[in-house]
Amino acid sequence: MIRAAVVGLGWWGQKIIHDLRHSAHVQVGLGIDPSQDGRELAEAQGVRTADSFEHALGDGSLDAVILCTPHKFHAEQIVAAAKMGKHVFCEKPLTTTSAEARTAIEAVAAAGVQLGIGHERRFEPAVMRLRDQCRAGDLGTPLVFEGNFSQDKFLTLPPDNWRLSDTDAPVGPLSATGIHLVDLAIALFGRPVEVWARLSTLATAFANGDTLTVTIGFEHGQTALITAILTTPFAGRVTVLGSRGWVEIRDRNHPELPRGWDVTTVQRGEDPISTFYPPHPSVRDNIEQFARAASGETSYPVTFDEMLSNVRTFEAITRSARSGRVEPVG
Known part of the structure; x- marks a missing residue:
């Protein structure tokens, strides 16, 4: 303890x-x-x-x-x-x-x-199962990661809230939700090498944008396609497509109050399999894993290299959102 x-x-x-x-x-x-x-x-x-x-x-x-x-x-x-x-x-x-x-x-x-x-999100049972499937080669060669993490919780914030500041929270949809999907893509595919991002302000007056789409290229050729929107009702989905099959995870509710996940698994030549994963306290699990690592009981599953890679990708997405160009991940 x-x-x-x-x-x-x-x-x-x-x-x-x-x-x-x-x-x-x-x-x-x-x-x-x-x-x-x-x-x-x-x-x-x-x-x-x-x-x-x-x-x-x-x-x-x-x-x-x-x-x-x-x-x-x-x-x-x-x-x-x-x-x-x-x-x-x-x-x-x-x-x-x-x-x-x-x-x-x-x-x-x-x-x-x-x-x-x-x-x-790494600690959600459906995501942990997906990572196991990728490691085991169940989906063949992993090809593409698709993710959407959107919400409308910031619509009631006052305009001067730091979460809506282009300085304090640059590329708002990224720092709010999209960064979780970047982390999952890194956990599955490894090191990002380049990104292209488009940030728009379409339905709010948010100084740091309300609609983000990102394409990330990885060192071994895979691609991640990520969407994060701050002005639509909650939508949460992660899909990994491989050469022999694919898995889609759909959240039933925002992680603040998880209600479980609906998972579809498709393998070539087989009928789709639908699985429900019940609600799970992934926020608590993450902090408890940190505490156990701090106590010397176990190792923490997010490495320094992954943390730094995520921030480098954050930087590259920010540059791309401003330049409109494909930007290298430093």
């Missing part, structure tokens, strides 16, 4: 506190937010609170911090926590630049602390 501070008590920080309330591996010992409203919501869940990150750093009873803060703070907060010997779980994206990602990764490596990342 590790004790952690949740830093940032907005929408997702409150969800994490709720999901960890019965965890056997992580106890939330402190909630941090400058907003009294956020602190009061955490206190209603039985969590003591403070108003600054320094309280978490200076609390010797805490083993870790869970960062649910705006992206622009991630690198400096990871470095500060690592220097104090605290493990760090960071919500996605790790950072928005590869230089910051390298700085953060080097800091945790030098301090010998664990780094985790909020890509909970």
Whole structure:
């Protein structure tokens, strides 16, 4: 069991506190937010609170911090926590630049602390099964990844919210949802080498866009086609097409309140197979795996190389969305 501070008590920080309330591996010992409203919501869940990150750093009873803060703070907060010997779980994206990602990764490596990342989709049972099928060659040669992660949860945010800022959350649909699909594509296909992205603002006044499509080319020839929209009702789908078959995973609801997944598997010459995977606490599973790795019980399944590759791809997508050209992944 590790004790952690949740830093940032907005929408997702409150969800994490709720999901960890019965965890056997992580106890939330402190909630941090400058907003009294956020602190009061955490206190209603039985969590003591403070108003600054320094309280978490200076609390010797805490083993870790869970960062649910705006992206622009991630690198400096990871470095500060690592220097104090605290493990760090960071919500996605790790950072928005590869230089910051390298700085953060080097800091945790030098301090010998664990780094985790909020890509909970890897921990969904249907996705874990899909990865096993790809590794086993059940689909033949993997060819194309298709993914859509769209939602309309930001429509009620005030215009000055950081999630709608072109500075604080560049390429809004990417940093909100699309980055999860980039992570899954990397987990399945390896290193991206080039991207083309189109970002539009079609149905809102969002400064950082509301509609994104991305094509990613990978080092071994595979392609990922990703859509992320912030102005349509929830849609979640992942498909991997191979030379002998394909698998499609459809989410029944947003990961905030999972209701399970409908999976279709098609093999050449065989009838389609439909499978339902019941709801599963993948957000909790991810953080618990981080906690167990921090305790030395197991390894954490997202490597530093994958984290850095994701941020490099984030950078390339941002450049492509602005230039309109195919951009290399650095």
